[in-house]
Amino acid sequence: MNYTYFNPTAIEFGTGKIKSIVNYIDKKLKVLVVYGGGSIKKNGVYDQVKIALDGYTWLEFSGIEPNPSYETLNKAVKIIKDEKIDFVLAVGGGSVIDGSKYLVAAALYDGDGWDFLDGSKQVEKALPLGAILTLPATGSESNTTAVISRVSTNEKRYFGSPLVYPKFAVLDPSVMSTLDDRQLANGLVDAFVHTCEQFLTYPNTSLLHDGYALTILKGLKTLAVDWKNRKELVWQENLMLLANQALNGFIGSGVSQDWATHMIGHELTAFYGLDHARSLAVVQPQLIRVMMEEKKEKFELMGREVFGVLHNKEIVLEALEYMYQSIGVTTNLNEYDIDDKVVENITSALKKHGMTNIGENGTVTLEKVAQILNMAMK
Known part of the structure; x- marks a missing residue:
């Protein structure tokens, strides 16, 4: 056996843990909350996030697809750059978290973020990322990889970098009740x-x-x-x-x-x-x-x-x-x-x-x- 193992993601596991995100996000940071089709507004997760972020400066971006698309994600990249976002909070399943990994890497890159997916460029820097998991499946909340689709070319590719490890991941099983x-x-x-x-x-x-x-x-x-x-x-x-x-x-x-x-x-x-x-x-x-x-x-x-x-x-x-x-x-x-x-x-x-x-x-x-x-x- 010969390997290096490193996983810096703090896991907050258990009911009621969403409020713990304040321990990881400095109030001086401008936050973008990223989520999918809006189920978090039906299961109470959005309200818990809103309460936790009271006193923070934050924006939101919704509409991340089950297979997160390059086309949709680039709209969020523009917001991050225009609004000078400091921290991305992914609230959702693996697709939302994967998409947010693309966001934190592409937001600090001057070229086309697809370069990370086709392998022509490696991630050299990324914004900090946190995750609130709502649908367990991919393990994306505490790993380095993301899978992104490009609708215009029927492609689904992946990239990975230790720079996109979430700083923390909240795993509250009670939010699964509406799945x-x-x-x-x-x-x-x-x-x-x-x-x-x-x-x-x-x-x-x-x-x-x-x-x-x-x-x-x-x-x-x-x-x-x-x-x-x-x-x-x-x-x-x-x-x-x-x-x-x-x-x-x-x-x-x-x-x-x-x-x-x-x-x-x-x-x-x-x-x-x-x-x-x-x-x-x-x-x-x-x-x-x-x-x-x-x-x-x-x-x-x-x-x-x-x-x-x-x-x-x-x-x-x-x-x-x-x-x-x-x-x-x-x-x-x-x-x-x-x-x-x-x-x-x-x-x-x-x-x-x-x-x-x-x-x-x-x-x-x-x-x-x-x-x-x-x-x-x-």
């Missing part, structure tokens, strides 16, 4: 696949990393089995914590990582508008089938420890698909509004973005991507 089943299911699936991307590769020597990843997977499986209690605070507390730990950077430190499911899924979302988690659910089982020879040892470990199945990989895969389906997430790509060009569109986009050999070993080729997508259309 619908689709949002809760998406969060569970997203967290499960995030963990698999860092665990389901090839054997390593770290008992801690494997054990911790398996603990997260077992916890998420337990929540899926206990789906009937999804409106209970304890269930929601556990999803919020598990999703955070799935992608705060630790379980991937010093071990191989895959992310091929995400690369393919991002293109499905860019072209066909699938929810992020739902794109992962149609890709992952088939990717595992195609790449089983390289993943078999870790897959058998997951089968034994998470699903209680010994020596039968296909039954484990069926159990995985059943888990997704049992909470309302299909693994059949044909159930979405796709067209007969789906394989061509996805493989061409991956080729354009230089992703012709992805996965932990670089062995998920475009030919295998085509095979995976064809298998996903059941």
Whole structure:
């Protein structure tokens, strides 16, 4: 093992924690509150933020989409520059937080912020960022990465920088009470696949990393089995914590990582508008089938420890698909509004973005991507 792990985000976890944001934001700073479609005004979060920011100078920007768009975000960048904003407070799920990471980087950059997404430039400075999480799924509230869409070109790309770590993240599970089943299911699936991307590769020597990843997977499986209690605070507390730990950077430190499911899924979302988690659910089982020879040892470990199945990989895969389906997430790509060009569109986009050999070993080729997508259309 050989790695550096650093996570400076302070976590404020628990009911009533929104008021703690005053401990992290100096009253001399001019704040921009960023949120999505307005659900925070229905669930009481906006009012709590407003009370906490009493005495502050603050503005707001709303309308961040579920897949935050470059086009919308650039409107907020202009406000930040024009109004000389000092601090960005993201209030929402992963999309709002991802979008705000783009904002704090692009606001201090003279060029086009898309440069960070296409890889031509690295972030050199950023405004400070805080997060109030309302929808657990991505772990974006305490990691370095963001995924941004560009509507005009059907692109969905990502960037990362330690400079965009949120200074703090409020995780108040009580704000999840108004989330619908689709949002809760998406969060569970997203967290499960995030963990698999860092665990389901090839054997390593770290008992801690494997054990911790398996603990997260077992916890998420337990929540899926206990789906009937999804409106209970304890269930929601556990999803919020598990999703955070799935992608705060630790379980991937010093071990191989895959992310091929995400690369393919991002293109499905860019072209066909699938929810992020739902794109992962149609890709992952088939990717595992195609790449089983390289993943078999870790897959058998997951089968034994998470699903209680010994020596039968296909039954484990069926159990995985059943888990997704049992909470309302299909693994059949044909159930979405796709067209007969789906394989061509996805493989061409991956080729354009230089992703012709992805996965932990670089062995998920475009030919295998085509095979995976064809298998996903059941």
